[in-house]
Amino acid sequence: MTGFRDPVRLLDEPSTSAELRGLLEVARADTIDRTAVARIEGGVRARMLRAPGMPRRWGIGVSxxxxxxxxxxxxxxxxxxxxxxxxxxxxxxxxxTEPSPALPPTRLVAPAERVPSPSTRTDAPAPARATAPTPPQPRRRSxxxxxxxxxxxxxxxxxxxxxxxxxxxxxxxxxxxxxxxxxxxxxxxxxxxxxxxxxxxxxxxxxxxxxxxxxxxxxxxxxxxxxxxxxxxxxxxxxxxxxxxxxxxxxxx
Amino acid sequence: MASAATLPEAMPAPTFAEVFGEHVRYVARALQHFGVNPCDLEDECQEVFMVALRKLADFEGRASVRTWLYRIAWKHAANYRRRARPPYALARDPAVPPEQERALVYARTLDRLARILGELDDERRGVFVLYEIEELSMREVCDVLGFPLQTAYSRLKSARAHILAAVEPEARG
Known part of the structure; x- marks a missing residue:
């Protein structure tokens, strides 16, 4: 469509100074740990349960x-x-620090569609959405x-x-x-x-x-x-x- | 980027749990570099996923899930910056034990980065964070920020110049 090509990223540029390189490497590190993830998850879950009309599509088998x-x-x-x-x-x-008991294992749409990590990702095709959502299957059964x-x-x-x-x-x-x-x-x-x-x-x-x-x-x-x-x-x-x-x-x- | 028409028909829609589990760390990191104070990060991250939850049924797969979430996060962070109390005191994160030297250096580096990013206007900040830190393609950056491609390149060039100027004198000093 255009003649533009993505420029070399600063971290991939040999002339980038060690100082800036250090900054960017820190910037690419995760800023939250598992505990924080669990807290965020808990907050979202609680609000899902409270909110009337909120779609309860957290996942599967979560009673x-x-x-x-x-x-x-x-x-x-x-x-x-x-x-x-x-x-x-x-x-x-x-x-x-462990996966939350009620949370099903996370899995993106399919392995082939998994979003790569920032250091390895390329311009992969976007994950697809089916025309109709598949009802989640219970993971835990009585x-x-x-x-x-x-x-x-x-x-x-x-x-x-x-x-x-x-x-x-x-x-x-x-x-x-x-x-x-x-x-x-x-x-x-x-x-x-x-x-x-x-x-x-x-x-x-x-x-x-x-x-x-x-x-x-x-x-x-x-x-x-x-x-x-x-x-x-x-x-x-x-x-x-x-x-x-x-x-x-x-x-x- | 693949268009919706070219995507496999049989691919199931992601559940919210999948979206959350795969992307929460990316969203949190982007929010922080978009200017959300660490002490507000969890709350704001939660807000982003609540929006995502409401909109998940409307997600059409024209962009990647991650790009879609970045777009929500970007808009959310823009609102946050308008109402937040400056400055974004990254080094005050209580989660980092100050007695740990490594953690302290890490926090100081983040603090410095936040200060430099905070000197950029929103557009340059968004392009720089999404391209240099989150490693989106420029086309994806445009998708998130709603810029024409040429504008995005221009903003990136300007942001880089500013950041190089900010970092190098500090490095020498």
Whole structure:
């Protein structure tokens, strides 16, 4: 259409000074971390739920109760009453540094259409939009729901779709206590996960419970049990968003 | 850039979760370089995605999702700059522990960059950020900012001259 060509970017220009290069390299770094992403995500989710008529297209399988549990898990971090549960400080690996439990794994339209990273992207074709949106498919299914689970092994691990809000809060409270205990008192953390397992065997935060439990077992040097539990989890929920974290927990350096 | 007519018909529309997960960091970074104060960054980022959520059903795929989000972010940042309290104190970000030297150097560099970018007018700032930092093509830059291509080149050239002049004396001093 025109004879214009994109100029060489300053960072790709050999004559660019080290000073300016340093500025631009810092500028291209991420400005927010995972915790901030989780906070933004939580804010958007909350407003989605509040706003009348707002399209609830966050993604897949996100029940209101699970959201409440997710928020409770985060907001309870500032609740002094929960600090007393174990007397332990929040561990370095707080839930905010992990993928949020209710968030399905992010996936752009298709691998071929994935937007490349800034350092590698080219003028790729724009992601397409279908003429009619595809209804999102539930990621978490209830074993008691009419829909059959994808695999028989998964049925025992998938979470209930729509627990009552108070149930979700209690689940979140228990798991928060477990996470907080993890750094200083892994035995207490494991006990909390056991309690969660007894009270909410098919709870909405069951996958998160398994992750905490495996971390606690590793911290207690019960590596065989940790590995067995992690392997069972990975086999039963191979598509869990916690799979990478579970593998890292199972195979500590 | 591919036109909507050439895009594969069977491609599913992105869900909001997908749009958010893939692009939130790009949007946050762009917002910051567009002039949003770090202490307001999360709130403003949230606002951008709320707008995106409302408009997602109207997204026609004529631009990339990322370009589309940048356009929303750019408009949002323009409104922000009109009502925000200057200056944009980047080094005051409480998320950066001041006792950590590396983090401090990083924060100072961002602060300096923000000061230099803040000396540019909106058009030059937008072109420079989108082209040099966000690495859009010039055509995509034009798509976001609504400029003719020639105007965008002119703004980029001017922005570069300003930034080089701002950085080099500081480097010598």
């Amino acid at each position: 209101t109760a699970a959201l409440i549990g997710w928020f409770a898990l985060h907001s309870a971090a500032s609740d002094p009453s929960t600090d007393a549960l174990d007397g332990a400080a929040a561990p370095a690996t707080s839930i905010a 074993p008691r729901s009419a829909a059959a689970p994808r695999a028989s092994g998964r049925a025992s691990m998938v979470a209930t779709v729509n627990p009552a809000p108070e149930t979700a809060r209690e689940e979140a409270r228990l798991l928060l206590a477990a996470r907080r205990a993890l750094a200083l008192n892994p035995a207490a953390a494991l006990a909390r996960t056991d309690e969660h397992g007894r009270r909410f065997p098919d709870g909405a935060l069951r996958e998160e419970r398994e992750l905490v439990a495996v971390r606690a077992l590793v911290a207690l040097d019960r590596l065989g049990e940790a590995r067995a539990r992690a392997d069972r989890f990975i086999a039963q929920v191979p598509t869990s968003i916690h799979r990478p974290a579970m593998i890292r927990a199972r195979d500590p350096k």
